[in-house]
Amino acid sequence: MIKMVRIDERLIHGQVAMIWTKQLGVDRIIVVNDKAANDPIMTSTLKMAAPDTAKAIILDQEKAKTLLNDPRAAALKILVVVNSPKDALFLVENVKGIPKVNIGNYGKADTSGGPKEKLNDNVFLSEENRSDLKKIIALGITTEYQLVPDQPVIDIKTIL
DSSP states (O other): EEEEEEEEETTTSIIIIIIIIIHHSSEEEEEOOHHTTOOOHHHHHHHHSTTTTTTEEOOOHHHHHHHHHSSSGGGGGGGESSSSHHHHHHHHHHHOOOOOOOOOOOOOSSSOSSSSSEEEBBBOHHHHHHHHHHHHHTTTTTEEOOTTTSOOOGGGGGTT
């Protein structure tokens, strides 16, 4: 079962590996990123960043769609991590049972999609990013900003 999809341009790092995996009680971290899936060094680095309590799997979008729609995935506790709103939109359009999309850190490093507007200290969005998030919200998926679990949750539709 997918517990959450997190948009975080750093993919697996301290907040994801140590804080979110513990908070959500997951046993799998699935990174959905075409670039990382096709780069053996990046794949290896991301797997090393995962905690011992959660197996990390790095997949391209098509393989992730297949795996996450497999009925056997329902027996797992999964945190999916993507590095853009566009990748999150792909997932919510192609995978059933995604309860929410959480945005942590996005937009500082990503230079695609044109100029970005600062939403807060950790999120910078282009018009394309905003459009993708609005589409996710329109599909009925809870979409929120929360850097770490002990901070307040902010509903993204209230700040777009």
